[in-house]
Amino acid sequence: QVQLVESGGGVVQPGRSLRLSCAASGFSSSSYPMHWVRQAPGKGLEWVAVISYDGSNKYYADSVKGRFTISRDNSKNTLYLQMNSLRSEDTAVYSCARDPHGGAFDYWGQGTLVAVSS
Amino acid sequence: EIVMTQSPATLSVSPGESATLSCRASQSVSSNLAWYQQKPGQAPRLLIYGASSRATGVPARFSGSGSGTEFTLTISSLQSEDFAVYFCQQYNKWPPVTFGGGTKVESK
Numbered sequence: 001q002v003q004l005v006e007s008g009g010g011v012v013q014p015g016r017s018l019r020l021s022c023a024a025s026g027f028s029s030s031s032y033p034m035h036w037v038r039q040a041p042g043k044g045l046e047w048v049a050v051i052s053y054d055g056s057n058k059y060y061a062d063s064v065k066g067r068f069t070i071s072r073d074n075s076k077n078t079l080y081l082q083m084n085s086l087r088s089e090d091t092a093v094y095s096c097a098r099d100p101h102g103g104a105f106d107y108w109g110q111g112t113l114v115a116v117s118s
Numbered sequence: 119e120i121v122m123t124q125s126p127a128t129l130s131v132s133p134g135e136s137a138t139l140s141c142r143a144s145q146s147v148s149s150n151l152a153w154y155q156q157k158p159g160q161a162p163r164l165l166i167y168g169a170s171s172r173a174t175g176v177p178a179r180f181s182g183s184g185s186g187t188e189f190t191l192t193i194s195s196l197q198s199e200d201f202a203v204y205f206c207q208q209y210n211k212w213p214p215v216t217f218g219g220g221t222k223v224e225s226k
Contacts, residue, residue, distance in 0.1 A: 035215075045162070045205055045217040059213040101167045103209025104152035106174075108161035 002026040002107045004096050009112030012086055022079040022096030022109055030054070030074035033099040036081050038092035039111070048094070049081065064090075086116045120144050120208050124218035130226040131196050139221045141189040141206035150210035153182055153191045156220075157202045165204075166191065193223070201225055 008020040022034070036048040049060045049070040058070050069082040079096050093113050097105035121144040131137045141151065149169040154162035164173040166182035169189060179194045193200055206218040 044219045045207075047213070047215045047217070050213065061214050095161060101152070101209070103150065103212055103215050104164060104167040104207065105154075105162075106164045106167075108163075110161050 002098070004098065004107055004109035006094060006096055006109045006112040009094065009114045011115045011117060013118050014087060014116055016086055017082070017084045018086065018114060020081040020083065020094055020112060020114070022081075024077045024079070024096075024098075027098075028074075029072070029077045029079065029098070034072060034079045035097045035099055035105060036070060036079075036094055037097055037105075037108070038090075038094045038114075040089075040092040043092075046092070050099070051079070083114070086114075088116050090114060091116045119214055120147060120211055120216050122206055122208055122216050122218035124204075124206055124221050126221060127219070128222045128224060130224050132226045133196055133198055135196055137193045137196055137200075137223055139191040139193075139204055139206075139223070141184075141191070141218050143187045143189075143208055145211075146186045147208040147210035149185050150208060151182075151184070151189050152207045152209065153180075154205045154207065155200075155202045156205065162205065196223070198225075 003025045005023045035050045051070045067085045071080045093111035095111040096109045098107045123142045125140045151169045153166040156162045170182045181192045183190050203220045203222045205220050209215045
């Protein structure tokens, strides 16, 4: 069955970096665009970034542009999110999601918590 | 960016009753509108895409309607497992895709 499992979250100081991973199984992730979406504690959903199926196109939310980088390794069926210059407002659960519908997500991971605090 | 507004914020419904959730877009999103269900500690689950198409495995009691700027998710004969938070999302003009703030459906 389709599974997305995120890892790499943790507590980090402001200004530091973290890399998240999303391991896909049960399907070939190279066939789909993939997204990162985050949810701050007690808040709603915020889209973060998207990467095309082959990695050739990437787009970011204004709030993370220039600080976050999305990438993928289709040989490993894994999606990544490199997060630099982290801020307290980046504190959230980060989830990866599969996109078969041109922007609607049919499978999501459970998420990994990133807490930015001094 | 397109702003999505959901109402009400909280809906109190008795099991067996129907629930109607609303979602409004700040500009037309055509039919590029999805609905998700999220339970505490769980990932969101896609219910509806294309404004009215049910995702795989979604029970027929969930139905979506609308186009342009006004959308509705109807849950007929609410079951205990349907108490959750529901989000709408537009994917007509993106990036960014944008989500509504959510409607919590709770037991009356």
